[in-house]
Amino acid sequence: MKAGTEARGHGSTDGLARIALTVNGERHDVMFAGYKSLLEVLREDLGLTGTKHGCELGECGACAVLLDGQPVLSCLLLGVECEGANVTTVEGLAEGPALSALQAAFADKGAAQCGYCTPGILVTAQALLDRNPHPTRAEIAEALSGNLCRCTGYLQIFEAVEEAAGTAARRHGGTGAAP
Amino acid sequence: MKVIGKARRRVDARAKVTGQTRFADDIALPRMLFARLLRSNLPHARIVRVDTATAAAAPGVELVLTGADFPIAFGILPVSQDEHALCQHRVRYVGDPVAAVIARSEREASDALALVEVEYEPLPTVASPEEALERTEPRIHDYGEGGNVHRLAHFAFGDVEPALAQADRVFEDLFFYEGNTHLPLEQHASVAALDADGRLTLWSSTQTPHYVHRELARALDLPAHRIRVIATPNGGGFGGKSDVMNHEIVVAKAALATGRPVKITLTREEVFYAHRGRHPVLMRLKTGVTADGRIVAMDLETLLDGGAYGSYGAASTLYTGQLQTVTYHVPRFRFRACRTFTNKPPCGPKRGHGTPQPRFGQEVQLDKIAVALGRDPAELRLQQLVPANSVTANWLTIGSMGLKECIERVVEGSRWRERRGKLGPGRGLGLACGSYLCGAGLPIYWNEMPHSGVQLQLDRSGRVTAFCGATEIGQGSDDVLAAIVAEVLGLDPADVKLVTGDTDLTPVDLGSYSSRVTLMMGNAAIQAAERAKALLAAAASKKLQVPAERLGFADRRVFDVEDPAKAMTFQEAVVAAEVEHGTLGTSGSYRPRRSPARYRGGGVGPSVAYSYTAAVVEVEVDPATGWVKVPKVWIAHDIGRALNPVLARGQVEGSVYMGLGEALMEEQAFRRLPPRLSSALVHKIPSLLEYKSPTSVEMPEVVTYLVEEPDESGPFGAKEVGQGPLLPMMPAIANAIYDAVGVRVDEVPITPEKVLKALTQKAKGQEGRVGPTAFPRVPWPEALVVPPPWEGGDGKAVNQDAPSRDALPTRHSGTAGVKV
Numbered sequence: 001m002k003a004g005t006e007a008r009g010h011g012s013t014d015g016l017a018r019i020a021l022t023v024n025g026e027r028h029d030v031m032f033a034g035y036k037s038l039l040e041v042l043r044e045d046l047g048l049t050g051t052k053h054g055c056e057l058g059e060c061g062a063c064a065v066l067l068d069g070q071p072v073l074s075c076l077l078l079g080v081e082c083e084g085a086n087v088t089t090v091e092g093l094a095e096g097p098a099l100s101a102l103q104a105a106f107a108d109k110g111a112a113q114c115g116y117c118t119p120g121i122l123v124t125a126q127a128l129l130d131r132n133p134h135p136t137r138a139e140i141a142e143a144l145s146g147n148l149c150r151c152t153g154y155l156q157i158f159e160a161v162e163e164a165a166g167t168a169a170r171r172h173g174g175t176g177a178a179p
Numbered sequence: 180m181k182v183i184g185k186a187r188r189r190v191d192a193r194a195k196v197t198g199q200t201r202f203a204d205d206i207a208l209p210r211m212l213f214a215r216l217l218r219s220n221l222p223h224a225r226i227v228r229v230d231t232a233t234a235a236a237a238p239g240v241e242l243v244l245t246g247a248d249f250p251i252a253f254g255i256l257p258v259s260q261d262e263h264a265l266c267q268h269r270v271r272y273v274g275d276p277v278a279a280v281i282a283r284s285e286r287e288a289s290d291a292l293a294l295v296e297v298e299y300e301p302l303p304t305v306a307s308p309e310e311a312l313e314r315t316e317p318r319i320h321d322y323g324e325g326g327n328v329h330r331l332a333h334f335a336f337g338d339v340e341p342a343l344a345q346a347d348r349v350f351e352d353l354f355f356y357e358g359n360t361h362l363p364l365e366q367h368a369s370v371a372a373l374d375a376d377g378r379l380t381l382w383s384s385t386q387t388p389h390y391v392h393r394e395l396a397r398a399l400d401l402p403a404h405r406i407r408v409i410a411t412p413n414g415g416g417f418g419g420k421s422d423v424m425n426h427e428i429v430v431a432k433a434a435l436a437t438g439r440p441v442k443i444t445l446t447r448e449e450v451f452y453a454h455r456g457r458h459p460v461l462m463r464l465k466t467g468v469t470a471d472g473r474i475v476a477m478d479l480e481t482l483l484d485g486g487a488y489g490s491y492g493a494a495s496t497l498y499t500g501q502l503q504t505v506t507y508h509v510p511r512f513r514f515r516a517c518r519t520f521t522n523k524p525p526c527g528p529k530r531g532h533g534t535p536q537p538r539f540g541q542e543v544q545l546d547k548i549a550v551a552l553g554r555d556p557a558e559l560r561l562q563q564l565v566p567a568n569s570v571t572a573n574w575l576t577i578g579s580m581g582l583k584e585c586i587e588r589v590v591e592g593s594r595w596r597e598r599r600g601k602l603g604p605g606r607g608l609g610l611a612c613g614s615y616l617c618g619a620g621l622p623i624y625w626n627e628m629p630h631s632g633v634q635l636q637l638d639r640s641g642r643v644t645a646f647c648g649a650t651e652i653g654q655g656s657d658d659v660l661a662a663i664v665a666e667v668l669g670l671d672p673a674d675v676k677l678v679t680g681d682t683d684l685t686p687v688d689l690g691s692y693s694s695r696v697t698l699m700m701g702n703a704a705i706q707a708a709e710r711a712k713a714l715l716a717a718a719a720s721k722k723l724q725v726p727a728e729r730l731g732f733a734d735r736r737v738f739d740v741e742d743p744a745k746a747m748t749f750q751e752a753v754v755a756a757e758v759e760h761g762t763l764g765t766s767g768s769y770r771p772r773r774s775p776a777r778y779r780g781g782g783v784g785p786s787v788a789y790s791y792t793a794a795v796v797e798v799e800v801d802p803a804t805g806w807v808k809v810p811k812v813w814i815a816h817d818i819g820r821a822l823n824p825v826l827a828r829g830q831v832e833g834s835v836y837m838g839l840g841e842a843l844m845e846e847q848a849f850r851r852l853p854p855r856l857s858s859a860l861v862h863k864i865p866s867l868l869e870y871k872s873p874t875s876v877e878m879p880e881v882v883t884y885l886v887e888e889p890d891e892s893g894p895f896g897a898k899e900v901g902q903g904p905l906l907p908m909m910p911a912i913a914n915a916i917y918d919a920v921g922v923r924v925d926e927v928p929i930t931p932e933k934v935l936k937a938l939t940q941k942a943k944g945q946e947g948r949v950g951p952t953a954f955p956r957v958p959w960p961e962a963l964v965v966p967p968p969w970e971g972g973d974g975k976a977v978n979q980d981a982p983s984r985d986a987l988p989t990r991h992s993g994t995a996g997v998k999v
Contacts, residue, residue, distance in 0.1 A: 033284075033286070035286070043205075044207070047207075048198075049198070049201070049204075049205035049207075050197070050198020050199065051198070052202070052364070052365070052414070053204075053366070054364045054365070054366065054447065054867065055447040055866070055867045056446070056447070057447065057866065057867070057868070059447075059866060059867035059868040060364060060447075060867050062364055089198070090196075090197065090198035091197070091198050093197075094197055099193070099196060099197070103196040103197065104196075106192075106195075106196045107188045107189075107192035107193060107195075107196050108188050108192075108825075109825065110189070110825040110826055110828065110829040112192060112195040112196055113653040113654070113655070113826075113829055113833065114195075114363075114364070114365070114412070114413060114414050114415045114416075114652060114653025115191075115194070115195030115196075115200045115412070115414070115653065116202065116363075116364040116365045116414030116415060116653075117364050117414075118195050118196060118198075119198045122196065140875075141875040141876045141878070142875075142876060144875045145874045145875050145876045146874075147875070148364060148867065148872065148874065149364070149875075150361075150362055150363060150364055150415045150417070150833075150836075150837070150872070151415055151653050151829070151833050152829055152832065152833050152836070153829075153832035153833045153834075153835055153836030153837075153878055153881065154832075154836065154875045154878045155832050155878065155881060156825075156828070156829055156832065157875075158875075
């Protein structure tokens with residue numbers, strides 16, 4: 001995160017701010033109302049609505065994106081703080097038309113039910129795998145503890161992360177349960 | 180079968196993991212305006228004056244609406260049309276919307292809210308059902324059963340008094356279930372716009388687009404055919420998006436007034452006010468049993484805190500008792516229920532709708548009975564299960580019944596017999612069961628039309644499109660539709676294009692509530708697909724020179740089952756059929772069979788099938804702090820058949836999670852501000868941080884068993900799985916805490932404070948129980964006497980319906996509304 005005068009971006013007229021940043025590998029020069037959070041800039045000014053909001057107070061994790069590789073809550077960052085930043089959103093995870101390993105595992109394991117918390121969880125889990133390619137179940141739960149999900153009960157999310165990490169335990173629960 | 184029962188990636192998975200699922204707030208239209216609501220800061224007040232002039236002149240503001248713009252009342256149930264999109268003359272809870280500002284940006288709309296001047300005259304408030312019973316004036320509504328009582332019910336399914344008098348033992352307990360809220364991650368959002376032809380379109384995160392369609396037409400006084408409602412995929416619903424909401428009507432009106440698209444997205448705080456969540460319920464449960472623990476009679480009283488409006492409350496009231504008879508045989512049952520109005524956000528349906536509260540009471544009481552009689556709680560239950568294909572005391576028809584196997588599976592899996600009571604200090608096991616509807620037997624407004632319709636269009640490209648009004652709220656209804664059509668026609672689910680939840684394009688499905696979609700839409704889909712298959716088979720039969728009945732459909736081929744080499748592709752079959760029959764399309768529909776319950780109120784409870792669940796929960800209780808940890812859960816759910824086991828398991832585990840929250844921490848609680856701050860009744864914790872819900876680190880290990888006893892009423896035998904598995908969780912946790920530390924907390928949430936209090940009591944040699952201690956006097960009406968089937972009844976009441984004290988406003992003559 002940038003600080004000081006740099007945080008104001010490189011232009012400001014009539015309450016509008018202007019910054020340059022890289023989102024999902026593409027450089028953008030974007031002008032927006034200066035009060036907007038990074039979340040609002042992404043959704044409203046760059047049209048990247050994959051990132052969600054659940055509270056806009058930093059309580060739910062739905063708005064998580066990667067800022068220079070680190071998961072951050074985009075509702076708590078001002079757009080003007082992101083001059084020069086490198087942002088990854090859910091739209092940047094796929095490899096061309098192909099799902100990433102993590103996305104494919106989420107799809108296969110039932111890790112996305114309503115799908116609303118999914119973008120934030122995917123980027124947070126991706127950051128975990130990037131720094132710790134073989135996390136334990138406890139490490140996965142800890143990494144995702146700031147991302148609320150009201151649908152799944154988290155277990156299929158854990159399994160998807162493990163699957164993507166290639167650490168999926170050979171689990172056998174009850175009959176009929178998914179492998 | 181090639182599709183049904185196979186673990187598959189759901190058909191909408193790709194959209195969800197790439198962020199392409201378009202939720203309501205993701206919609207942005209050219210020239211779009213933004214609406215914000217001014218909400219009352221008083222719990223009960225007369226609106227003396229609303230001055231919007233300053234707000235209307237503020238920068239960016241295009242329109243300001245007030246109650247005067249919404250003269251027509253609406254409500255989800257025809258028997259309680261007690262809401263206006265913006266309050267008319269009175270506000271009834273903190274959060275009740277009074278005015279709406281529509282501006283060019285959300286920021287400008289928010290800023291201008293402060294410029295709307297509202298003068299209130301505060302009125303005395305009602306904070307609880309006890310107060311509602313005491314304070315008959317002022318009335319929160321001028322309809323209902325007198326004073327601040329909204330609904331009263333009293334049923335006598337056989338005479339319980341002599342049965343209780345003759346019982347070997349009678350157990351009487353008071354229980355309290357605190358209210359809690361759905362907390363969907365997606366805040367409600369709606370966008371309204373006029374299309375090029377001037378017709379109104381509303382995109383909304385709703386579970387019930389058909390009902391929204393009807394109520395919009397009513398509240399806006401527009402012909403329904405000029406309105407299109409599109410249910411966007413819901414970012415979680417759990418019942419909280421099944422009402423018609425104020426903001427939906429406001430943006431529709433604003434779009435009509437401005438000619439521009441108008442969007443609203445509720446803030447998280449506002450979602451707590453929109454609510455329609457779990458009713459707080461106080462219960463008195465009296466059960467007579469034989470010496471070996473068989474129920475001879477059950478007498479249940481429930482008192483509901485309904486909040487400020489009717490919502491689904493007339494139905495919720497009856498759900499606090501009507502499903503008490505579907506698990507264990509109850510020869511005689513008396514049920515009395517009372518719903519009161521209070522100055523709090525309205526309660527409504529949350530997952531399990533009205534049934535988790537009495538289920539908690541029943542399952543905890545059975546545990547107490549087992550302890551008192553020295554019986555194993557699992558055995559006590561197994562000896563008195565309701566038989567399959569039977570009728571209950573209150574005239575509910577039971578179909579398949581897999582609870583025996585559910586109990587056996589969790590008992591075996593948890594090594595219940597070896598481990599219960601022997602886990603050492605502070606550790607314990609608890610067992611409980613539950614059951615839920617597979618769709619309400621009646622629609623919310625009385626009619627004899629189908630509850631669900633599916634249309635199929637077969638294109639010469641080989642594509643099949645399925646149209647259905649069903650609403651995807653994350654539960655997988657789209658996947659169920661695609662899977663069933665694909666199974667019947669021999670396709671892959673991904674081959675089936677779906678158009679769902681759009682009142683312009685799709686036949687009506689009543690909505691994603693009461694766990695009705697899989698069964699009802701599924702049956703309609705089977706009928707539509709079988710009809711399409713017949714058209715294809717007739718044409719293919721001619722081409723292949725094979726009798727139609729010998730044709731199989733699989734792997735995108737149509738073939739002779741006796742000579743599979745004689746085959747054509749599915750697409751070739753569609754082309755042949757289009758040549759033969761002309762443009763191809765079929766439809767299917769489903770309406771549940773009529774229930775034998777013919778008494779007034781008997782419309783709530785019937786379903787063509789019931790799912791069953793049993794759970795064993797292991798807990799660790801810290802005696803120093805009262806902290807309860809749940810390391811492991813075994814849960815077995817009788818699903819009939821799992822159409823997609825990945826999704827079915829997800830519903831079970833999601834229910835375990837939500838049950839954990841309800842049992843241990845979640846509460847929609849209110850407090851009074853001090854007199855110097857107006858004594859207002861306010862929500863304690865309208866934020867995601869302070870409304871405690873379980874996170875990933877609290878989630879226990881879960882062993883899920885899907886018990887598949889196909890039900891002849893379900894599509895491929897399937898029953899529901901979205902709500903039932905929640906039910907046993909709360910009582911199983913309470914029972915496990917007793918096993919661990921020997922104290923009873925007869926209410927939820929079971930917070931550490933309550934556990935500690937009970938432990939402290941016990942250490943002093945007292946009872947070791949925390950829970951309600953009194954049930955107020957309720958002016959119960961005369962009983963509706965309905966003899967059970969085994970006492971010569973015919974499903975009707977033998978006496979007159981007890982008349983209500985006030986006439987209920989009904990919508991129009993001839994529609995008695997919900998049969999409650």
